[in-house]
Structure formats: C-alpha cells, structure tokens
Amino acid sequence: MNELLRSYGRGLTGLFVGLTIVWLAVLVIVPQAMMLEQSLWSKERGSEISLRIDRAYTELETAKFDLAGDLAPDKKAELEDAVSRLEAEIAELEAQEQDPPKVYGLQNYTKMSGLHFNIFVKTIAYAALVTLLALVVCYPIAYAVAHLSTPRKAALLLLGLTIPYAINELLRVYAWLMILDYQGVINSFLAAIGFVSFEAKTWVPFLEYSGSVFVAMIYAYILFMVFPIYNTLETLDRNQIEAAKDLGGSIWLTHRRVVIPHAKPGIAVGCIMTFMLSAGSYAVPQIMTRGKSGDWFSQLIYRQFFESFNWNVGAAYSFTLLIACIVFIFLMMAIFKVGIRDIAK
Amino acid sequence: MHGKNVELSEAVMRFGDFTAVHRSNLEIEAGEFFSILGPSGCGKTTILRMISGFIEPSEGRILIGGEDMRGRGPNNRPTALIFQNLALFPLMTVWENVAFGLEARGVDKAARRKRAEELLALVDLAGQGGKKPTELSGGQRQRVAVARALAVEPSVLLLDEPLSALDLKLRQHMRSELREIQRKTGVTFVFITHDQGEALTMSDRVAVMNQGRVEQIGSADEIYLNPRTPFVATFVGQQNVFRGKVAGLDEGLAQVETSLGRFLGINGDGLGVGDDAMVFVRPERLGLVGRNGGAAPGNQLEAEVEGRELEGPFINMFLNAQGLPLTMHVTNSAEMPAQLAGRQKVGFRSEDALVLRAGDLADE
Numbered sequence: 180m181n182e183l184l185r186s187y188g189r190g191l192t193g194l195f196v197g198l199t200i201v202w203l204a205v206l207v208i209v210p211q212a213m214m215l216e217q218s219l220w221s222k223e224r225g226s227e228i229s230l231r232i233d234r235a236y237t238e239l240e241t242a243k244f245d246l247a248g249d250l251a252p253d254k255k256a257e258l259e260d261a262v263s264r265l266e267a268e269i270a271e272l273e274a275q276e277q278d279p280p281k282v283y284g285l286q287n288y289t290k291m292s293g294l295h296f297n298i299f300v301k302t303i304a305y306a307a308l309v310t311l312l313a314l315v316v317c318y319p320i321a322y323a324v325a326h327l328s329t330p331r332k333a334a335l336l337l338l339g340l341t342i343p344y345a346i347n348e349l350l351r352v353y354a355w356l357m358i359l360d361y362q363g364v365i366n367s368f369l370a371a372i373g374f375v376s377f378e379a380k381t382w383v384p385f386l387e388y389s390g391s392v393f394v395a396m397i398y399a400y401i402l403f404m405v406f407p408i409y410n411t412l413e414t415l416d417r418n419q420i421e422a423a424k425d426l427g428g429s430i431w432l433t434h435r436r437v438v439i440p441h442a443k444p445g446i447a448v449g450c451i452m453t454f455m456l457s458a459g460s461y462a463v464p465q466i467m468t469r470g471k472s473g474d475w476f477s478q479l480i481y482r483q484f485f486e487s488f489n490w491n492v493g494a495a496y497s498f499t500l501l502i503a504c505i506v507f508i509f510l511m512m513a514i515f516k517v518g519i520r521d522i523a524k
Numbered sequence: 525m526h527g528k529n530v531e532l533s534e535a536v537m538r539f540g541d542f543t544a545v546h547r548s549n550l551e552i553e554a555g556e557f558f559s560i561l562g563p564s565g566c567g568k569t570t571i572l573r574m575i576s577g578f579i580e581p582s583e584g585r586i587l588i589g590g591e592d593m594r595g596r597g598p599n600n601r602p603t604a605l606i607f608q609n610l611a612l613f614p615l616m617t618v619w620e621n622v623a624f625g626l627e628a629r630g631v632d633k634a635a636r637r638k639r640a641e642e643l644l645a646l647v648d649l650a651g652q653g654g655k656k657p658t659e660l661s662g663g664q665r666q667r668v669a670v671a672r673a674l675a676v677e678p679s680v681l682l683l684d685e686p687l688s689a690l691d692l693k694l695r696q697h698m699r700s701e702l703r704e705i706q707r708k709t710g711v712t713f714v715f716i717t718h719d720q721g722e723a724l725t726m727s728d729r730v731a732v733m734n735q736g737r738v739e740q741i742g743s744a745d746e747i748y749l750n751p752r753t754p755f756v757a758t759f760v761g762q763q764n765v766f767r768g769k770v771a772g773l774d775e776g777l778a779q780v781e782t783s784l785g786r787f788l789g790i791n792g793d794g795l796g797v798g799d800d801a802m803v804f805v806r807p808e809r810l811g812l813v814g815r816n817g818g819a820a821p822g823n824q825l826e827a828e829v830e831g832r833e834l835e836g837p838f839i840n841m842f843l844n845a846q847g848l849p850l851t852m853h854v855t856n857s858a859e860m861p862a863q864l865a866g867r868q869k870v871g872f873r874s875e876d877a878l879v880l881r882a883g884d885l886a887d888e
C-alpha cells in the first residue's frame with residue numbers, strides 16, 4: 180500500500196483502490212450476498228391454507244343463506260357481522276396464498292432430495308476423476324514441452340496447444356460430439372469395416388457412457404492444467420534434472436524427488452482450475468449427453484433457476500457447489516503443502 | 525593408483541554445422557588432478573559433457589578405465605559431474621542431497637543418512653545435514669556439491685568451474701580444500717576453469733584449450749616456461765610480443781627481424797628463414813640495460829617509460845617502444861631509482877626469448 184502511494188501518488192492510488200473496491204462489490208460481494216440471502220429462505224405454499232380458504236367460503240355461504248331468511252334484528256346484525264369478518268379473513272388468506280411469507284432457515288440445503296444429492300456426489304466424484312485424468316495426461320505434455328525440446332519446438336508445441344482454444348468452447352465440444360455420435364466418425368468407421376450396422380442400430384452408444392463426457396471435458400479444459408504445470412516446470416533448472424541423472428537416478432526417482440516437488444504449486448493450481456471448471460461445467464455434459472444420461476449438478480441448478488423458477492433452491496445448490504470447490508482448494512493446498520503465496524506465484 | 529583413467533581418442537563434437545570440439549586426444553592418469561584451462565566458449569564444458577555421457581562425441585571414442593563408453597548414459601558411467609551452478613536440489617535437505625545417489629541405488633534410509641554424515645564430515649560440514657542448501661554459504665554449498673558427487677564413489681570427478689561463483693578469498697580457500705579432498709580420496713579430478721591461477725596452482729597437469737582445440741598439455745611449469753603456441757604463451761601469464769620474420773638461424777636459435785630491431789630467441793617451432801614469427805618475452809625477463817652490473821643482454825631496444833605500479837616485491841613498469849606497449853617487472857631493490865622515467869634502454873637475453881610461428885594470441 181505504501182509502495183503504491185509512493186510510486187503513483189495519492190490521486191492514482193485512490194483511483195486504483197476505489198476501482199478495486201467497486202469491482203469487488205459489484206461483481207463479487209453483492210451478487211454472492213444476494214445469492215446467499217436467496218438460498219436462506221423459502222415461501223411455503225402449504226395445502227392447509229387452501230383448505231382454510233375453502234372452509235371459510237363454506238361458512239360464508241351458510242351465513243349468507245341464513246341472512247336471506249326472516250330473522251330477529253339482533254340475530255341479523257350478528258350474522259352480518261360474521262359475514263364481514265369471514266370476507267376479511269378470506270381476503271387475507273387469499274393474499275397469503277398469492278404471496279406466501281418468507282420463511283428463513285437452512286431448509287433449501289437440508290431438504291435436497293436423495294436423487295439430487297446423488298447427482299451432487301456423482302458430479303464431485305466425476306470432476307475429481309476428470310482432474311486426475313487431466314493431470315495424468317497433462318504432466319507428461321507439460322514436461323515434454325518444457326524440458327525435452329528446443330525453444331523453437333516448445334514454442335510450436337505451445338502454439339499447437341493454444342490454437343484449439345481460439346475456437347469457441349461449444350464448437351470444441353461439438354467436435355467430440357461429431358466423433359462419438361451414434362452415426363459419428365467412430366461409428367461410421369466401425370460400420371465401414373463391418374463391425375456395426377446403422378440399419379440394425381447396433382452402433383456403439385458412446386454418448387450414453389459417462390466416458391464421453393470425460394473425454395470432452397478433459398479436452399475442453401486441458402490447457403488449464405497444462406499451462407500452470409508448464410510454467411512451474413519451465414523454471415526448473417535443467418541442470419538439476421541432469422544432476423539427478425548423473426547421480427544414477429532413474430526417470431521415476433528423478434520425477435518423484437526433483438521434478439514433481441518443484442512443480443507442486445503448478446500442479447495444485449492446475450488441479451484447482453480443472454476441478455472448478457469441470458464441476459461447474461454446464462455446456463459439456465449438456466451437449467455430450469443431450470440430457471440422455473445422468474445429470475450433472477450444474478444442469479440441475481440450471482433447471483432450478485430457469486425451468487422450475489425456484490431461485491431459492493437454485494441459489495442453495497449453487498452455494499453447495501461453491502463450498503465443495505472451496506473445500507477442494509484447501510484439500511489441494513494441504514495435499515501439495517503449498518500456501519496461497521506459492522499459488523499466487 | 526596409476527594407469528590411464530580417462531582417454532579421449534580422436535574425439536570430435538559438432539552441433540549442426542558448428543564444431544565445438546575439434547579432433548582431440550587427451551589422456552588423464554588415474555588419481556591425477558587434471559585441469560582444462562581456456563577462455564569462455566572454447567569447449568571446456570562440451571568436453572566434460574562428453575566424458576560424463578550427456579552427449580556422445582560426433583566422432584572418436586571416450587574411454588574410462590580402458591572401457592569404451594559409447595552408448596552408456598551418464599547414470600551408467602563411473603563419473604560424477606559438479607555443475608557450473610552446482611545444481612543442488614533446493615527442496616531437499618543437505619543430507620538428502622548428498623544421499624541422492626545412494627537413494628538411486630536403493631540403499632536404505634538409515635544407511636544413507638549414515639554415509640551422508642560421513643561425507644559431510646569429509647568436506648568439513650559435519651552436523652549441517654539438516655539444513656536446506658539455501659541456508660548455507662557459497663563455500664559450504666560448494667562442498668555439499670562435492671560430497672554429493674563423491675557419494676556415488678566415482679572413479680572420476682568432473683568439476684565445471686565450480687569456484688567461479690565465489691569471491692576471491694573463498695576461492696583461494698576452496699582451492700586448497702579441493703586439493704585436500706582429492707588427496708584424501710584419490711579420485712581423479714578433471715577440473716575446468718578459465719582462471720589460469722587456479723589451473724596452475726592446483727593441478728598436476730593442465731590442458732590449455734582455444735576455440736575447440738587442445739593446444740597444449742603439460743605441467744604448470746611446462747605450460748608457463750615452454751608454451752607451444754602463441755595462444756598458450758599469451759593466455760597463461762603476461763607476455764611482451766614482437767612480430768617479424770625469421771632472418772637467420774643459429775643452433776636452436778632464430779633471429780627475427782622486427783620493426784624494433786633484430787632479436788634472437790629460442791627457435792621453439794623449428795622455423796626457417798623467411799617464416800612469419802613472434803618473439804615472446806615475459807615481463808620478468810625484460811630488464812634495464814646497464815643496471816645490476818652483469819653482461820649486457822644480446823637483445824636491446826629503447827622505450828619510453830609511461831607509468832608504473834608498485835606490486836610490493838617488484839614494480840610493474842609500462843613502456844612504449846615506438847607505439848608497441850611493453851611491460852617490465854623490476855625488482856624493488858635499494859639501488860632501484862625511485863623515479864625511473866624518460867627514455868630507457870631495455871633488453872633481454874636470447875635464452876629468455878621464445879620464437880614461435882606467428883598465430884592467434886589470447887586477447888588481453
């Protein structure tokens with residue numbers, strides 16, 4: 180802060196700080212707070228209220244019917260009283276039915292149905308699996324780019340890795356859809372060599388396997404794993420790898436004792452990014468399964484918001500996902516023994 | 525220990541079109557402290573990497589203990605390399621660093637720890653095993669690197685300018701320290717440096733390299749007193765150089781016609797009349813004519829005194845002979861006039877001058 184003041188002066192520093200605060204408030208704190216608030220209440224439109232309305236109407240009808248007959252004046256006044264009281268009650272109850280009062284509590288979180296909870300657990304497990312697979316795929320790639328090739332080759336390889344990311348994410352996923360579809364590239368090839376037949380519909384239903392979502396997701400988010408790892412590996416002194424080799428270290432030992440410890444912060448960042456992106460991914464499962472196989476939790480949230488219009492439950496579900504992600508971040512930091520500081524590097 | 529340990533036989537190293545090491549032969553005795561001396565970029569590291577197995581020579585062979593090393597990687601050679609920047613593992617403790625080579629051989633942890641402590645004691649670092657390398661001083665890190673390399677019990681230890689990062693005082697201390705470790709272990713040391721002082725004081729023998737060629741191999745005395753090429757003559761120690769043509773020959777001596785007169789010197793290259801030649805005279809062999817009694821030297825010239833520097837036991841005189849700068853060391857004795865100035869007659873004996881075929885000099 181003092182440094183900022185010194186290098187930019189009062190006016191500019193104020194502007195920086197002000198802008199940061201506005202940005203934090205408008206884009207992070209306010210929306211999240213609103214979501215949190217929404218997730219903490221619900222409006223109960225119970226069946227008992229309509230029952231009470233029905234009962235009140237019946238009483239009202241009876242009272243009106245009695246009023247129509249010959250009655251003593253005192254009796255009549257009493258009945259008229261009852262009618263106006265009932266009418267007021269009905270109006271109030273109907274207003275309540277129209278707009279039930281907010282009930283605050285954790286019900287949106289605790290009342291998650293068994294089915295939805297299953298989907299939640301499955302999504303977290305799958306996202307973790309995607310992260311693991313991406314790590315297994317990306318670590319060797321990042322290592323190869325950083326240490327096995329010449330600078331020219333490394334630049335070309337990185338360019339090659341980046342180009343697909345200039346394409347829209349949806350198109351990238353569609354590419355996999357085209358490959359794995361019932362009459363897609365692979366099945367067409369299988370048909371051509373007589374393995375399956377389109378007429379008999381004996382094609383391999385890749386899209387119905389969760390594996391297809393995995394493949395597309397790993398492809399969609401691979402860069403977010405490769406780059407952080409590549410960045411840390413690139414700072415590893417090549418001499419250290421050679422020293423390990425010179426001392427008789429096998430490839431495995433060299434990686435376990437020298438390369439991976441050095442790459443830890445990058446691995447942690449890559450895992451966190453890939454996990455968060457895949458746990459929260461909507462487009463990939465939506466496109467790949469066309470809603471045919473099990474939902475991802477993000478699809479469920481989407482439906483809560485835009486199909487059931489139950490924003491409160493939607494908000495609660497989003498928050499649950501956010502908490503899961505935060506837990507994952509801390510877990511990663513604990514496993515890799517890296518602090519926020521290392522990650523920020 | 526005796527016999528050949530490391531041998532480069534007709535070894536050539538090319539990187540694409542660029543030849544980093546021209547056809548070289550080198551024989552290093554077992555148990556020897558052998559230095560490779562040369563300016564930056566002359567191919568010293570390349571030779572070391574060929575010996576350690578990180579690169580295969582484009583042509584020729586490398587033998588260690590008489591065995592051809594072709595096809596054997598660095599992890600399968602009886603060598604250990606100490607890198608120019610040490611390349612200690614910063615995330616491991618000092619003892620884990622030292623024990624890495626043992627870990628690679630599957631030695632169990634207790635034994636590793638014990639051996640690491642022994643090696644640390646050998647390099648005067650007993651009890652420092654639990655620290656991280658970054659917590660040590662430059663000289664201590666240096667010794668950790670030595671201990672780590674010795675842990676794999678190499679028959680050859682290759683050191684790539686290991687002292688260049690240290691300050692002068694520490695460097696001098698580490699020189700004797702390394703020499704001591706070498707004596708204690710009897711391991712062959714191949715030591716690379718671009719510092720002639722280092723090479724001359726530490727080594728049994730020195731190879732002087734220039735632009736990918738080994739120009740001369742010999743003991744410090746041989747290199748200093750009998751340089752074989754103009755490069756070696758000027759790279760090691762100071763020299764005064766006179767260029768000219770051989771005008772006459774006389775029983776192992778050559779007379780060279782220069783712009784400053786005719787000088788007689790030892791005909792080191794067996795030159796013939798008419799050959800382009802260079803006459804080399806060390807500053808300490810140049811003297812004032814007519815002082816100290818003795819017979820006047822055969823070679824004489826006149827020069828203007830331009831400056832002086834007191835070095836303690838001797839004085840460094842800077843002279844100018846018709847545009848050619850000369851350096852002369854004069855003993856700092858009582859009869860030396862304190863203020864030596866103006867035009868002086870200087871000279872040198874013909875047995876103190878070396879005549880070689882004209883060639884590249886080391887740039888000052």
Ligand SMILES: Nc1ncnc2c1ncn2[C@@H]1O[C@H](COP(=O)(O)OP(=O)(O)OP(=O)(O)O)[C@@H](O)[C@H]1O
Pocket residue numbers: 539542544562563564565566567568569570571718
């Ligand atoms: N892998 C390589 N590819 C291409 N050229 C190389 C390679 N390694 C070394 N060279 C070249 O070979 C020459 C000798 O390099 P080397 O590293 O052996 O020099 P050096 O004597 O160790 O120098 P220094 O004292 O600066 O360390 C240099 O010109 C260098 O550019």
Ligand SMILES: [Mg+2]
Pocket residue numbers: 568569570608684
């Ligand atoms: Mg070098």
